Amino acid sequence: MNDPRKKKNPTLGIAVFIVVVVSLVIATILYNAITEKREYERENPTDATASAAPAVNAASAAVNAAKDASQ
Secondary structure (H helix, E strand, C coil): CHHHHHCHHHHHHHHHHHHHHHHHHHHHHHHHHHHHHHHHHCCCCHHHHHHHHHHHHHHHHHHHHHHHCCC
């Protein structure tokens, strides 16, 4: 009546539970880190982005000037 081959392995259930919990913890940590980083960057613009804008504008002006000169 009781076939030992049909017994469920409780270790598998515990292992799946642990993997799911650890995955949720890692996902939560990553989500919070990305959210905090975006908030920090919004409040404190970096020098790289602030100095890149004039460089892009200068490059754009140079391209436009070259187009005007060729016409």
